[in-house]
Amino acid sequence: MKPINGFYGEFGGAFIPEMLYPNVRELEKEYQYIIDSEDFQKEFRSLLRDYVGRPTPLYFSKNLSEKYQTNIYLKREDLNHTGAHKINNTIGQILLAKRVGKKRIIAETGAGQHGVATATACALVGMECSVFMGAVDIDRQAPNVQRMKLLGAKVIPATSGSQTLKDATNEAIREWINNPLDTHYIIGSVVGPHPYPDMVAQFQSIISEEIKNQLFDQTGKEAPDHVIACVGGGSNAIGAFYHFIDNDITQLIAVEAAGHGVQTGKTAATIALGKKGIIHGSQTFLMQTEDGQIVEPHSISAGLDYPGIGPIHAYLSESKKAKIVSISDQEAIEAGIFLSRTEGIIPALESAHALAYLEKENFGKEEIVVVNLSGRGDKDMVTYEKYI
Numbered sequence: 001m002k003p004i005n006g007f008y009g010e011f012g013g014a015f016i017p018e019m020l021y022p023n024v025r026e027l028e029k030e031y032q033y034i035i036d037s038e039d040f041q042k043e044f045r046s047l048l049r050d051y052v053g054r055p056t057p058l059y060f061s062k063n064l065s066e067k068y069q070t071n072i073y074l075k076r077e078d079l080n081h082t083g084a085h086k087i088n089n090t091i092g093q094i095l096l097a098k099r100v101g102k103k104r105i106i107a108e109t110g111a112g113q114h115g116v117a118t119a120t121a122c123a124l125v126g127m128e129c130s131v132f133m134g135a136v137d138i139d140r141q142a143p144n145v146q147r148m149k150l151l152g153a154k155v156i157p158a159t160s161g162s163q164t165l166k167d168a169t170n171e172a173i174r175e176w177i178n179n180p181l182d183t184h185y186i187i188g189s190v191v192g193p194h195p196y197p198d199m200v201a202q203f204q205s206i207i208s209e210e211i212k213n214q215l216f217d218q219t220g221k222e223a224p225d226h227v228i229a230c231v232g233g234g235s236n237a238i239g240a241f242y243h244f245i246d247n248d249i250t251q252l253i254a255v256e257a258a259g260h261g262v263q264t265g266k267t268a269a270t271i272a273l274g275k276k277g278i279i280h281g282s283q284t285f286l287m288q289t290e291d292g293q294i295v296e297p298h299s300i301s302a303g304l305d306y307p308g309i310g311p312i313h314a315y316l317s318e319s320k321k322a323k324i325v326s327i328s329d330q331e332a333i334e335a336g337i338f339l340s341r342t343e344g345i346i347p348a349l350e351s352a353h354a355l356a357y358l359e360k361e362n363f364g365k366e367e368i369v370v371v372n373l374s375g376r377g378d379k380d381m382v383t384y385e386k387y388i
């Protein structure tokens with residue numbers, strides 16, 4: 001799934017201010033060569049194994065399989081160091097940043113998961129780290145703010161707009177414009193200008209690489225019939241889809257957050273609303289008013305609460321290579337509580353959206369369904385508690 005001149009069909013590109021050209025061009029010129037080098041792969045793979053804890057298990061869930069009368073496997077990204085898939089990307093990007101000679105890292109974060117994964121990677125390699133976070137999110141996500149600080153990162157409040165993720169991203173981009181030479185911006189999902197979506201997708205593709213091998217070991221089949229993953233920007237989903245995109249067997253199902261419902265105005269179901277535009281440097285679908293103002297998204301899970309979506313997913317949707325569905329706050333909560341009580345696994349509320357989709361379709365008795373469990377639910381206890 002490679003972009004052509006930075007585009008996936010009509011989506012993607014690099015719509016950036018002139019001040020960022022040198023930085024983005026440098027990345028564009030170097031990233032593939034570095035990622036493909038033996039030296040990089042050796043260091044990346046060994047950290048994924050010994051530091052992150054990969055491969056994560058592909059777990060056959062007997063209880064869910066019985067309930068839904070099919071064969072359900074959970075890809076356990078919740079067991080990664082720092083509790084989610086995000087660390088696959090931050091480790092990859094920091095090794096790349098080191099190789100292009102950067103001294104300093106900036107990042108944006110919403111719920112704080114990407115901020116923690118970035119601060120972790122910076123501590124590991126000894127780089128200075130500043131994380132931009134909406135002032136509202138800083139109040140809502142205190143434990144992750146404390147973690148970032150303990151890890152040695154500076155947390156900088158974004159006080160513009162709605163003081164949430166998109167504002168933090170705007171301020172990180174502004175900071176990057178002011179310090180283009182020594183600073184690398186670690187974007188947390190498959191969003192932003194080319195080459196970010198492609199670069200992040202490659203780092204996360206380890207997820208489907210492992211699924212393929214593990215499924216073969218466990219069942220003799222290399223390709224599942226269905227892969228289900230939640231989508232905020234789309235990085236865990238593309239990671240779980242990557243090696244199955246061009247086969248004729250696997251149906252790819254991306255689950256957006258419907259919030260209170262797609263038509264209620266309190267939603268994050270970007271593709272369902274279907275408006276094209278440019279956000280954070282790339283052309284994609286985004287939530288906007290008639291005159292192009294970004295609409296505030298809503299989801300019960302902070303990690304899905306983003307008004308855009310990666311250009312790869314916009315393309316997978318338009319080309320019908322993936323099925324895009326949505327799940328409400330309430331359905332996600334119920335699925336999260338259900339998994340906790342039937343399997344003893346407390347999922348992140350983001351991942352609970354993918355699980356909830358199991359209620360929506362009847363899969364065949366012989367079919368194999370893989371659900372990507374993108375993260376663990378410890379961070380969501382305050383929300384869960386209101387429903388139990």
Ligand SMILES: *Cc1c(COP(=O)(O)O)cnc(C)c1O
Binds near residue numbers: 086304351374375
């Ligand atoms: C950040 C996050 C997401 C959403 O981001 P994607 O880029 O869409 O994967 C999903 N699940 C968890 C656990 C997260 O932390």
